[in-house]
Amino acid sequence: MEPVALDEIAGAAWRTVESPSASLNAETDQTVRCDPTRLQQLLENLYRNAVEHGGAEIAVTVGEVADGFYVEDNGLGIPEDKREEVFEPGYSTATDGTGFGLRIVKQVAEAHGWTVRVTESDAGGARFEVTGVEFADH
Template identity: 55%
Template sequence: MVDSGNSRTTSERQEQSQQKRLSGTSSGQNTSKCRLHPRGQAPRHSPCFLCRHSAHTERESTNNELNEAVSLERLAKRSWETVETPEAKLVTDGDDVLTGDPSRLQQLFENLYRNTIDHSSGQVTVTVGELADGFYVEDTGPGIPENEREKIFTPGYSTDADNTGLGLAIVQNVAQTHGFEVVVTQANSGGVRFEFKNT
């Protein structure tokens, strides 16, 4: 189950909604720069999709919304409602409180959920729970081979030609801008487990 992005087959409504959320703050408020290209710039003749959206950028903002307390359980369930999950089940374990930008944290969960759905067949369970120093998201899908785990956050990387390769790159960026390190491992079920640990 390796994918850094959202499926191109995702409904137009979901994609438009994602792009709206990725638009971030207005140009007057956003002093962001790309974190994935040298000197903070995308290739001149091939603008990076992520560079044009704040979910990929490190925003320098003092907006109070970025420091809002958010229930992990409610955030996980709210994000689940925005994703098409016909044969999937969500389980929450614990209700820690996260501090950050609710809309960007919701992007993180939505992209992880879509990654699971896009690469699982039949019934799959996604579990969101708390750790002593953060939280985790794991599933009962096919998992990610150990030798590919370092590649999955690379923008554009995907083992599926129909995927954009952007979803997990966005997940990593949102996590980093909220002070989390992302660790990818295997769940007890054999699926993938993403651990978000405070740095």
């Protein structure tokens, strides 16, 4: 575990996603105590999920909540009755999806002692909130 600037790791994770028309906005200046490799993996999986299900021109935002951070998009969102199911191994609505991306997100969060939940973004897309995060400046 080490201190990591959330906006910097958010940008590094974004550079691994292949979608030149999509955009990322990191609205945070928090420093998170984490395993940087695993946090980057968590973010990459959330970004890929957004692009795969929301389209090439999706807008993704990383921001702060009181005890953590969120990743949200302006895509189609996740129906309320499917929000817990998306973390189950093998669950995917994509024809070529493995169903492990969001499961890995949950596993990385839990390994850090964090909680992850799905809700709806202000734009109607998916919003993943990661809470229980330890900030380096707290």
